[in-house]
Amino acid sequence: MTEQATYDEDDIALAGEYVLRLLSAEEVAGFEARLAAEPGLRLLVTEWQEGLSSLADEVEETPPAALWRRIEAAAHGADQAAGQRRGLPLWGWLTGGLAAALVAVAVFFAIDPSPAVAPTHQARIAAEDGSLTVLAALSPEGELHVIRESGGPRPGRALELWLIADGAPAPVSLGVFPEADDFRVPLPEALRAGFTGGTLAISDEPPGGSPTGAPTGDVLAAAPVQTL
Amino acid sequence: MATSEEIEGMIARCALGDRAAFAALYQATSSKLFGICLRILRERSEAEDALQEVYLRVWRKAESYVAGGPSPMAWLSTVTRNLAIDRLRAKAPPADELEDAPELVAKGPTPEQSAVAAGEAARIGACLGELEPDRAGAVRGAYLEGASYTELAGHYGVPLNTMRTWLRRSLIKLKECLER
Known part of the structure; x- marks a missing residue:
């Protein structure tokens, strides 16, 4: 017993x-x-x-995988905003965005619907406030079917879809949304590989999509990809 | 399971802006901290928001962790409990909500089971085991659920002052046991 001995029971x-x-x-x-x-x-x-903290050992619960990406994006995006001009979008991956800059932005073209096939991966990408909901499903042939259920781009702006592969340093653009609310886009195999364990996100961009190859506007919605 | 020294190192490197250390810290500690958030806030989406707030705070304020103070896990648990309880109380649930809430003490291992668990948990578990079950339950409820005196008094059906007297006596016994 050292210093604490000078404290009485009341203080304890x-x-x-x-x-x-x-x-x-x-x-x-x-x-x-x-x-x-x-x-x-x-x-x-x-x-x-110290004494009480091990009480929490019995309540361990693994948080959902998507939460880490959200936290990482918020932490590093905010660093970027603090380090540079104000109002910079909260994209944590931007700082590591050189790789993404090498990826050309492909514009989606609305394609006639093809017969339904069971997808291998899917995601429901919904904004927290419900203002935008998009379903995305990847077919075994590597065709991504995107359905914009609700919401759309801000006036004079465009929506761009991104894939953040598990562990990838930067998001990769999957293309800019066309006007149609239901469209399909074929994906090269290299991109398809990133769907397992990946995250899909939609950002607000200038017409024609991000000029830099990395997201430049607000992240409107993001969701983990489910492997089926 | 990362050691205390490892976690301390991760926090120190977070203070220097090391993102890999931040990721490693999350990997090593998020299950426990998410468990705390979930237990206190009960709703998953709330708990996820709280956990995000915890790690953003840790990332930005890692330098406020002082080595030589509480162990890193105790520090992280304290930050997490405080943020989660702030959120819980900002929501200001009706006082009678606790009546419908799951049993304060039913979940999780009993003090005896806790005592079997390895490490420090054995100590607090064993010491709680020396208290009467209701009183140990109240301490656990306050720590794990973030229950207030009003809620505890309601739960155990005793006047507020009695609850406080109970709990303070329990704390004094607990501290004595922990120092043995």
Whole structure:
């Protein structure tokens, strides 16, 4: 027993209540004022944080895979915005976007629907606020069937579809949406390989698509690809 | 499972803007932190948003982790609990919601089972096992569910002051046990 021995039971309980978040706002303010001045009290708090934290060992749950991509994009996109001009879109992959710049933007052309075949991969790409919903399904022949269920580009803007392959440093453009709300586009095999474990995203771009080969506008919606 | 030193190293490298370290940290710690968010917030989408907030904060404020303070896992758990509880209380659920909520203590292993688990968990589990089941349950409810005194009092059907007295006594016994 060292410094904490100078603290009585009342403080031991108080520090525990503080860590558990059981104190009222007023009590918290009083306690924090003391914390700033009393190293021994800070030690008590640390000991509680330590002692209680293993209680959480029993609640482990793996978060969905798509969440990491969202977090990574938000973290690194925000870095980019902070480091450069304000209002830069939150695309975390932009900084690693050289590879994407090498990929030419293919414009989708609406093709007559072909007979339905069971897809190998699919994704439902929906904006959080429900303003845009797009279904995408990849056929065994490598044809991506895209159905825009609801929503569309902002006035004077275009929608562009991107694939972020698992572990890829940058998104790859799959093309700019045509006016039609249901279209198909053949994909080269190299791109198809990225669908398993990948993520599809739709960004807001100038007419004709991103001029840089990497997303330049807001990410409107993104979703993990399901392998069927 | 990454060691404490490894996690500490990852946090330190996050402070330097090392993205690979950030990814490794997420890999090593997200299951536990997501479990905390989910337990407190109960809804998956809420828990996912909270977990995102946690890691963004860790990424941007990694330098605020002080080596020599709590262990890195205790620090991460504290950040996570605090953010999740902030979200929970900002939602301001009706006081009677707890009545319909799943049992505070039913989920998860019993203190005895926890005690069997390896490492530090054994210690807190064993110490909780020394308390009466209701009182141990209240501590777990406060930690894992982010329950307030009002909610705990409602759950156990005792007056607020009684609840507080119980819990404070439990904490004092627990601390004594943890230091043994």
